[in-house]
Amino acid sequence: MAEFVHLHLHTEWSLLDGALRVEDVARKALEYGMPAVAITDHGNLFGVVHFYEKLKEAGLKPLIGCEFYVAPGSRFEKKAKSAHEAGYHLVLLAQNETGYRNLLKLATKAHFEGFYWKPRIDKELLKDYSEGLIALTACLHGEIPAAILKGQTDKAVKLIETYRNLFPGRFYLEIQENGLPEQRQVNQVLLELSETLGVPAVATNDCHYLSAEDAAVHEILLCIQTGKVLSDPKRFRFETDQVYFASPEEMARRFRDYPPEVLSRTLEIAEAIQFELPLGGYRFPVYPLPPGKTYEEVFEEEAREGLRRRLEELGEDRAAPEKEYWERLEYEIEVIKKKGFASYFLIVADFIGWARRQGIPV
Numbered sequence: 001m002a003e004f005v006h007l008h009l010h011t012e013w014s015l016l017d018g019a020l021r022v023e024d025v026a027r028k029a030l031e032y033g034m035p036a037v038a039i040t041d042h043g044n045l046f047g048v049v050h051f052y053e054k055l056k057e058a059g060l061k062p063l064i065g066c067e068f069y070v071a072p073g074s075r076f077e078k079k080a081k082s083a084h085e086a087g088y089h090l091v092l093l094a095q096n097e098t099g100y101r102n103l104l105k106l107a108t109k110a111h112f113e114g115f116y117w118k119p120r121i122d123k124e125l126l127k128d129y130s131e132g133l134i135a136l137t138a139c140l141h142g143e144i145p146a147a148i149l150k151g152q153t154d155k156a157v158k159l160i161e162t163y164r165n166l167f168p169g170r171f172y173l174e175i176q177e178n179g180l181p182e183q184r185q186v187n188q189v190l191l192e193l194s195e196t197l198g199v200p201a202v203a204t205n206d207c208h209y210l211s212a213e214d215a216a217v218h219e220i221l222l223c224i225q226t227g228k229v230l231s232d233p234k235r236f237r238f239e240t241d242q243v244y245f246a247s248p249e250e251m252a253r254r255f256r257d258y259p260p261e262v263l264s265r266t267l268e269i270a271e272a273i274q275f276e277l278p279l280g281g282y283r284f285p286v287y288p289l290p291p292g293k294t295y296e297e298v299f300e301e302e303a304r305e306g307l308r309r310r311l312e313e314l315g316e317d318r319a320a321p322e323k324e325y326w327e328r329l330e331y332e333i334e335v336i337k338k339k340g341f342a343s344y345f346l347i348v349a350d351f352i353g354w355a356r357r358q359g360i361p362v
Contacts, residue, residue: 013047099132
């Protein structure tokens with residue numbers, strides 16, 4: 001088994017940014033002997049189910065996460081003049097079902113409450129929804145690496161304490177080795193802070209494409225995203241061509257001058273994640289029930305009352321004897337109950353009833 005797994009990875013669901021097809025990720029992970037791989041798309045969970053299913057089919061452990069945008073202040077503030085200023089990056093991985101549900105909450109609120117340039121969360125939301133989540137400090141645009149690059153080490157220390165309190169025992173300083181001088185600078189400080197503050201460091205590669213040869217394809221993707229052409233010297237581009245799905249052997253070479261545990265810790269994190277995504281079955285909204293009643297009982301009452309009213313309206317204009325209507329209703333009630341759809345019918349009936357009361361044609 002490989003001594004490293006990727007914990008920071010952008011699939012094709014990081015729209016116009018990630019160039020990794022999920023099927024290719026699964027194939028390559030098997031080839032490399034990796035037991036697990038994470039999905040951490042930018043600001044969304046769109047690809048989670050597809051990713052989960054494909055990795056499971058390949059016999060691999062899917063690690064569900066997201067690279068969130070964290071607003072510098074409140075998610076409700078809209079002062080940033082660019083997407084770069086709007087939010088810092090933060091990688092969150094679901095450790096268990098509670099963590100997964102919190103990922104869903106954070107992603108939803110990021111889009112509905114914090115959207116400004118990007119779907120953003122803030123520390124207020126992290127305080128409310130941090131349970132069951134493992135946090136990594138992300139790339140150079142993470143809040144802590146950004147402070148280090150500005151020479152604000154004291155601020156970085158305070159931020160580490162803040163995040164460590166938000167994610168007790170589940171917070172990691174993320175280091176990458178991608179050929180960028182700024183990254184080396186940040187790594188050195190992060191390792192020093194890891195030692196002095198007792199916060200573990202972990203290695204990632206912020207994967208955006210499959211192999212080194214795909215860097216040019218990824219540049220085209222970024223041009224489409226930003227509306228630029230390749231010949232534009234001022235276009236947005238990655239300053240490195242090494243953010244691909246590197247093998248464990250290559251990661252070991254890149255990090256040969258670092259403590260070995262920064263690589264093996266990726267396995268520890270993968271093993272600490274115990275979550276199975278429940279697929280199949282039905283997920284209905286909760287229909288409010290009267291005290292002491294079941295969905296089936298309320299459904300039967302509503303259905304019978306509805307037929308009674310309809311028969312009164314029809315009067316003698318019925319197409320068949322009244323007995324046939326009642327027999328048909330009882331048959332259909334039993335089928336719906338047997339299939340477990342009583343709550344679904346109540347919800348749809350609620351929608352239709354509300355629409356009619358508002359004068360909306362149904």
